[in-house]
Amino acid sequence: MSEGESGPAIRSAASRLLQARASRQPCAPVRDLIGSSDIGLAYRVQHRVNEDRIANGAAVVGHKIGLTSPAVQKQLGVNQPDLGVLFSDMCYSEGDKVPIDELLQPKVEAEIAFVLGADLDEEHVDAHRFRGAVDHAVVALEVVDSRIANWDITITDTIADNASCGLFVLGEKTLSIEDFEPANVSMTLAMDGEIVSVGDGKACLGDPLAACAWLATTGRRFGSPLRAGDIVLSGALGPMVGVCAGSRISAEISALGRVSATFA
Numbered sequence: 001m002s003e004g005e006s007g008p009a010i011r012s013a014a015s016r017l018l019q020a021r022a023s024r025q026p027c028a029p030v031r032d033l034i035g036s037s038d039i040g041l042a043y044r045v046q047h048r049v050n051e052d053r054i055a056n057g058a059a060v061v062g063h064k065i066g067l068t069s070p071a072v073q074k075q076l077g078v079n080q081p082d083l084g085v086l087f088s089d090m091c092y093s094e095g096d097k098v099p100i101d102e103l104l105q106p107k108v109e110a111e112i113a114f115v116l117g118a119d120l121d122e123e124h125v126d127a128h129r130f131r132g133a134v135d136h137a138v139v140a141l142e143v144v145d146s147r148i149a150n151w152d153i154t155i156t157d158t159i160a161d162n163a164s165c166g167l168f169v170l171g172e173k174t175l176s177i178e179d180f181e182p183a184n185v186s187m188t189l190a191m192d193g194e195i196v197s198v199g200d201g202k203a204c205l206g207d208p209l210a211a212c213a214w215l216a217t218t219g220r221r222f223g224s225p226l227r228a229g230d231i232v233l234s235g236a237l238g239p240m241v242g243v244c245a246g247s248r249i250s251a252e253i254s255a256l257g258r259v260s261a262t263f264a
Contacts, residue, residue, distance in 0.1 A: 199238020
């Protein structure tokens with residue numbers, strides 16, 4: 001699809017997703033407008049959606065990589081990672097009550113969040129370079145959500161929908177990257193006291209640092225380089241689980257500790 005031909009498709013896809021967000025009503029997939037394989041076009045839709053959010057007062061606080069775990073890829077029928085932008089109104093702290101009526105079809109996964117101490121805007125970033133830019137790490141819950149009805153997504157649908165971002169919850173304990181090895185952590189996720197998901201660092205593209213290196217390189221290519229101070233959600237360490245009003249979710253990642261939230 002040429003630049004001129006894609007303009008109306010981008011506008012229409014972005015409008016559909018923004019309307020779904022505003023109305024709290026999931027919409028049809030956008031692949032009928034942008035196709036199911038043009039990654040670059042899907043990121044242009046995402047950029048347009050996110051520009052609207054920024055124009056309405058949201059502030060960028062970081063980035064996320066999605067679809068890193070084979071278990072999650074299998075759950076959603078998508079076989080490659082994607083990236084999205086994190087905004088200030090998505091961020092919650094340990095023990096907060098999460099307003100579930102702000103979400104449409106929420107699912108929760110546990111992961112490592114890194115906070116950067118330096119910019120990462122070079123053309124290629126590897127795991128060693130990413131490690132060197134990390135200020136500290138913290139355990140996190142990511143609540144993924146889709147504006148696409150019934151999670152009926154291809155890779156372009158989820159990219160256009162800001163990588164199915166919902167919100168995220170950060171734990172209180174911070175840890176230097178020198179004090180643990182992300183690939184070697186283990187994870188348990190519990191709902192109302194019952195373990196519902198387990199995993200480890202290697203489930204995240206083999207190593208969360210490698211996943212984040214991909215995020216840094218790909219983000220720069222599509223106009224979203226990582227900056228000092230950014231929160232980076234590095235990807236699920238195991239299967240995601242659906243949540244509903246009243247659910248209490250807690251996750252524990254070895255070395256990093258615990259994080260919990262209640263869906264009010």
